[in-house]
Amino acid sequence: MEIQKATEVVTGAIQFPKNQNITNVITFGDWSETDEGTFTKNYVQSKTNSTDAIVFLGDQGYDMYEQEGQVGNDFLYFAKQITSKIPYQVIKN
Numbered sequence: 001m002e003i004q005k006a007t008e009v010v011t012g013a014i015q016f017p018k019n020q021n022i023t024n025v026i027t028f029g030d031w032s033e034t035d036e037g038t039f040t041k042n043y044v045q046s047k048t049n050s051t052d053a054i055v056f057l058g059d060q061g062y063d064m065y066e067q068e069g070q071v072g073n074d075f076l077y078f079a080k081q082i083t084s085k086i087p088y089q090v091i092k093n
Helices: 034-048 067-083
Strands: 002-003 007-014 022-028 051-055 087-091
Touching: 022 034, 034 067
Parallel strands: 022 051, 051 087
Antiparallel strands: 002 007, 007 022
């Protein structure tokens, strides 16, 4: 398991009991269009070829309505480079 402490991104492998294959998962939370968020995006993109799924642990979308939804549109465009290539599950918190 690898942990990127600067952004609290955790990557690792899981083996489910009824599946003999290893599933590579990335988990992280609190993602935005900041310098830290761009670092996270670049780090996750560097792992896309070896990642089966992303589990997002919250703090996404609390300001997407601002500027008549433009903040949300900008963020979703920012995230699309990752979320369009890897299954992406949001866990509410």
